Amino acid sequence: MGEFLINAGGPIPMIGFQIVSLIMFFAGIYGFFTRRNLIMILISVELILNAVDINFAVFNRYLYPDQMEGLFFALFGIAIAACETAVAIAIIINVYRNFGNADVDNIKHLKG
Amino acid sequence: MEYTLFILLFPLASFLIVGLLSNKLSHKASGLIGTTSLTVVTLLSYYTAWAYFTTQKIDGVYQSLTVLNTTWLRVGANLHIDMGILLDPISVMMLVVISTVSLMVHIYSLGYMKGEVGFQRYYSFLSLFTFSMMGLVLATNIFQMYIFWELVGVSSYLLIGFYYTKPAAIAASKKAFIVTRFADMFFLIGILVLSYFTQTFDFGILMSGDASIFSSAIGSSFLGASALVWAMALIFIGGAGKSAMFPLHIWLPDAMEGPTPVSALIHAATMVVAGVYLVARLFPIYIGFTPEVLHGIAYVGAFTSLFAAIIAIAQTDIKRVLAFSTISQIGFMMVALGVSKLEGHEGLGYMSSMFHLFTHAMFKALLFLGAGSIIHAVHSNEMKDMGGLRKYMPVTHWTFLIACLAIAGIPPFSGFVSKDEILTAAFHFSNGMGIWMTVTAGLTAFYMFRLYYNIFWGKATNYTQIPHESPVSMTFPLVFLAIPTVLGGFIPFGHFVTADRADYTIHLDWTIATVSIVLAVVGIIIATVLYRKPSDVPNRIANSIRGFHQAAYHRFYIDEIYLFITKKIIFNCVSRPLAWFDRHIVDGFINGLASATDWVSIRIRGFQSGEIQWYAYVFLFGTLLITALLLFI
Numbered sequence: 023m024g025e026f027l028i029n030a031g032g033p034i035p036m037i038g039f040q041i042v043s044l045i046m047f048f049a050g051i052y053g054f055f056t057r058r059n060l061i062m063i064l065i066s067v068e069l070i071l072n073a074v075d076i077n078f079a080v081f082n083r084y085l086y087p088d089q090m091e092g093l094f095f096a097l098f099g100i101a102i103a104a105c106e107t108a109v110a111i112a113i114i115i116n117v118y119r120n121f122g123n124a125d126v127d128n129i130k131h132l133k134g
Numbered sequence: 135m136e137y138t139l140f141i142l143l144f145p146l147a148s149f150l151i152v153g154l155l156s157n158k159l160s161h162k163a164s165g166l167i168g169t170t171s172l173t174v175v176t177l178l179s180y181y182t183a184w185a186y187f188t189t190q191k192i193d194g195v196y197q198s199l200t201v202l203n204t205t206w207l208r209v210g211a212n213l214h215i216d217m218g219i220l221l222d223p224i225s226v227m228m229l230v231v232i233s234t235v236s237l238m239v240h241i242y243s244l245g246y247m248k249g250e251v252g253f254q255r256y257y258s259f260l261s262l263f264t265f266s267m268m269g270l271v272l273a274t275n276i277f278q279m280y281i282f283w284e285l286v287g288v289s290s291y292l293l294i295g296f297y298y299t300k301p302a303a304i305a306a307s308k309k310a311f312i313v314t315r316f317a318d319m320f321f322l323i324g325i326l327v328l329s330y331f332t333q334t335f336d337f338g339i340l341m342s343g344d345a346s347i348f349s350s351a352i353g354s355s356f357l358g359a360s361a362l363v364w365a366m367a368l369i370f371i372g373g374a375g376k377s378a379m380f381p382l383h384i385w386l387p388d389a390m391e392g393p394t395p396v397s398a399l400i401h402a403a404t405m406v407v408a409g410v411y412l413v414a415r416l417f418p419i420y421i422g423f424t425p426e427v428l429h430g431i432a433y434v435g436a437f438t439s440l441f442a443a444i445i446a447i448a449q450t451d452i453k454r455v456l457a458f459s460t461i462s463q464i465g466f467m468m469v470a471l472g473v474s475k476l477e478g479h480e481g482l483g484y485m486s487s488m489f490h491l492f493t494h495a496m497f498k499a500l501l502f503l504g505a506g507s508i509i510h511a512v513h514s515n516e517m518k519d520m521g522g523l524r525k526y527m528p529v530t531h532w533t534f535l536i537a538c539l540a541i542a543g544i545p546p547f548s549g550f551v552s553k554d555e556i557l558t559a560a561f562h563f564s565n566g567m568g569i570w571m572t573v574t575a576g577l578t579a580f581y582m583f584r585l586y587y588n589i590f591w592g593k594a595t596n597y598t599q600i601p602h603e604s605p606v607s608m609t610f611p612l613v614f615l616a617i618p619t620v621l622g623g624f625i626p627f628g629h630f631v632t633a634d635r636a637d638y639t640i641h642l643d644w645t646i647a648t649v650s651i652v653l654a655v656v657g658i659i660i661a662t663v664l665y666r667k668p669s670d671v672p673n674r675i676a677n678s679i680r681g682f683h684q685a686a687y688h689r690f691y692i693d694e695i696y697l698f699i700t701k702k703i704i705f706n707c708v709s710r711p712l713a714w715f716d717r718h719i720v721d722g723f724i725n726g727l728a729s730a731t732d733w734v735s736i737r738i739r740g741f742q743s744g745e746i747q748w749y750a751y752v753f754l755f756g757t758l759l760i761t762a763l764l765l766f767i
Binding site for chain 1: 743744745746747750751754
C-alpha cells in the first residue's frame with residue numbers, strides 16, 4: 023500500500039481519491055448514527071453524498087476518460103443534494119419551532 | 135298514419151311538464167295541462183279508429199299496419215328489440231277504450247281530487263300511466279310490450295300509494311307491485327324461452343302462421359311438455375298476474391286504497407285487462423300450437439270468476455265489491471278467449487272476449503266513478519254508512535243503476551250482449567263450462583244489486599252532513615260513460631274485431647240469452663227482497679251459513695295462506711338459514727381476516743419506533759449482511 027501513497031512526482035493514483043472518499047463516507051455514516059442534532063445529521067448526509075460524487079468523478083476520469091457520464095452524474099447528485107438540503111432545512115426549522123430544539127429524538131412523536 | 139306517434143308523445147310530454155314543474159304549477163294549471171293533452175289524445179284515437187276501420191280492409195280482412203318501427207337494441211346476430219307502433223283491430227279498439235276512460239277520469243279527478251295535497255303529482259302520474267298503457271297496446275313486439283308492461287306496473291304502484299302517509303296505502307302499493315312483479319318474472323322467462331327458439335320478438339313474424347319458426351320450440355321438450363308450451367304458459371302467468379287471476383288476484387282488492395278515479399282507470403278498465411289483451415294478442419300461437427294452454431286459461435278464468443263472485447257477495451266495502459266483480463268479469467273474458475277457436479262462428483269467443491272487454495271497461499269505469507262520487511259525499515267506503523242515497527244524488531243514482539243493469543246482463547244494456555256471447559261460446563266448448571259461467575252471471579246480478587240497494591235504498595242513515603250531488607266535473611263523466619253503457623250492445627262489434635279478422639254478424643242465441651236473463655232477474659229479485667228495505671233476513675241467512683260466510687268475507691283466507699307461505703315457510707326455512715350463513719360464514723370470514731390483520735399489526739407495530747437513527751442502523755447492517763452474503767456465499 024505504501025508505494026501508492028508515496029508516489030511523489032507522478033499523477034495521484036486512483037486509490038488515493040478513493041481513500042479520501044472512503045474516509046468521508048464513513049465519517050458521514052458515523053456522524054449520521056451518533057449525532058442527535060438534526061443539523062449535524064444533515065451535514066453527515068452531505069458528507070456521504072459528496073463522497074459518492076468524488077467516486078463518480080474519479081471513476082470517470084481514470085477508467086473511461088473519453089466519456090462524461092460520471093461527471094454528469096456527479097453534477098446531478100450535487101443538484102439533488104442542494105434540493106434535499108433545502109427541504110431538510112425547512113423540516114428542521116419546523117421541528118425547531120414546534121419542539122424548541124432540533125433534537126432528532128423529538129421526531130418520533132410524529133408517529134401515529 | 136304516422137300521427138299515431140302523438141298518441142304516445144302527448145301524455146309523455148304532459149307527464150314530464152307537470153311532473154318536473156309540479157312546484158311551479160298551480161293545481162288548476164296542472165289539471166288543465168293533463169286534461170287538454172288527454173283530450174287531444176282521445177280525438178286522435180277516435181280519428182285513428184275511424185281511419186283504420188274504414189281503410190284497412192283488404193278482401194274482407196283487416197290488415198295489420200306497422201306504422202313505425204325502429205331497431206332499438208341489437209341482441210346477437212338475428213335478435214333485435216324494436217320500438218314501434220302496430221295498428222290492428224284489437225290495438226285500435228284498446229286505443230279507444232283507454233283514451234275514453236282516461237279522459238273521463240282526468241275530467242272527473244278535477245272535481246274529486248280538488249284541493250288534495252299532491253294534485254300535480256297525481257296528474258303527472260295519470261299521464262305517465264296513459265302513456266305506458268298506450269305504449270303497451272301499440273307495441274310491435276313482445277319485448278316492447280314487456281317494457282311498457284312494467285311501466286304500467288310502476289304507474290299503478292305510484293298511484294295506489296298516492297296517499298303515502300297512509301300505512302294501508304303503502305302496504306297495498308307494495309303488495310300490488312311485488313305480486314305483479316313476481317308474475318312478470320314468469321312473463322320475462324316465457325319471452326326469453328320463446329325468443330330463444332324462434333329468434334324473434336316481432337308480433338308480425340310470430341303471428342304469420344308460419345309453423346317453421348316454432349319447429350325448434352316444439353321439438354325440444356322439458357319435463358314432458360314442449361318448450362313452446364312452457365313459454366306460452368309462462369307468458370300467461372304474467373298476464374294472470376296483471377289481470378288478477380286466481381291465485382295471483384290478491385293485490386287487486388287491496389289496490390282499492392288508491393284514489394277512486396285511479397281504481398276506475400287502472401284497476402277496472404285498462405291495466406287489469408292487459409292480461410286479456412296479451413292472450414288475445416298471442417291468440418294465433420295459443421290456438422295454433424298450444425291449445426292445451428288455452429284450455430288451461432279457460433279453466434283458470436272460470437274458477438276465478440265464480441270464486442271472485444262468491445267473495446263479492448260477502449264484502450261490505452263498496453270498492454272491494456267492485457274489485458271482486460272486476461276480477462270475476464276478467465275471468466269471463468279469459469274464459470271466452472280460452473274456449474275460442476279461430477274461424478268464423480268458432481271464433482265467437484275471441485270476439486265476445488274483446489267485446490266484453492270494451493263494454494266492461496265502460497260500465498265498470500262508470501261504477502267506480504259512481505262509487506267515487508258516493509264516497510266523496512259520505513266520506514266512507516263502508517255500506518253501513520250509506521243508505522237512502524237515491525234522494526240526495528239523483529245523477530249518481532241513475533247512472534249507477536244503468537251500470538248495474540249492464541253488468542247484470544239485462545237487455546238491452548251493453549253488458550247483456552257481450553256476456554251473452556261469452557255464454558254462447560262457453561256452451562259451445564262444453565255444457566259444464568256454459569252452466570258454470572251462467573251461474574256466475576246470475577251471482578253477478580245478485581251481488582251488484584245487493585251493492586246498489588245497500589247504497590241507494592235500505593235504511594235511511596242519519597247523516598251528520600247531508601250528502602249532496604257531486605259537482606259537474608264529476609257527474610259529466612258519469613253521464614258520458616252511461617251512453618256507451620246503454621248503447622254499447624248495439625255496436626256491430628263483429629265487424630271490427632274477430633279472431634280471423636273477417637266479418638262476423640252477432641246472432642243472439644235466445645235459448646241461452648233467456649236462461650241468463652231469467653237468472654239475472656232472479657238474482658235481482660232476491661237482492662230486492664233482501665236489501666231494498668231494512669230487514670234482518672240477510673243477517674239470519676249469513677248466520678245460518680256462518681262458516682262459509684266468514685270464509686267468503688275473509689276472501690277464503692288466500693291472503694293468510696300467502697302470508698303463511700312467505701312468513702312461516704319461506705322466511706323461516708329458507709331466508710333465515712341463508713341470513714345466518716351470510717352473517718356468520720361470509721361475514722365471519724371477512725371479519726376474521728380483519729381481526730387477524732389487527733392482531734398481527736398490534737404485535738409488530740413496535741418495529742416502527744419512529745427513531746430515525748435506529749432505522750438507519752438496521753438499514754446499514756442489513757446492507758452489510760447482504761453484501762457479506764453475496765461476497766462469501
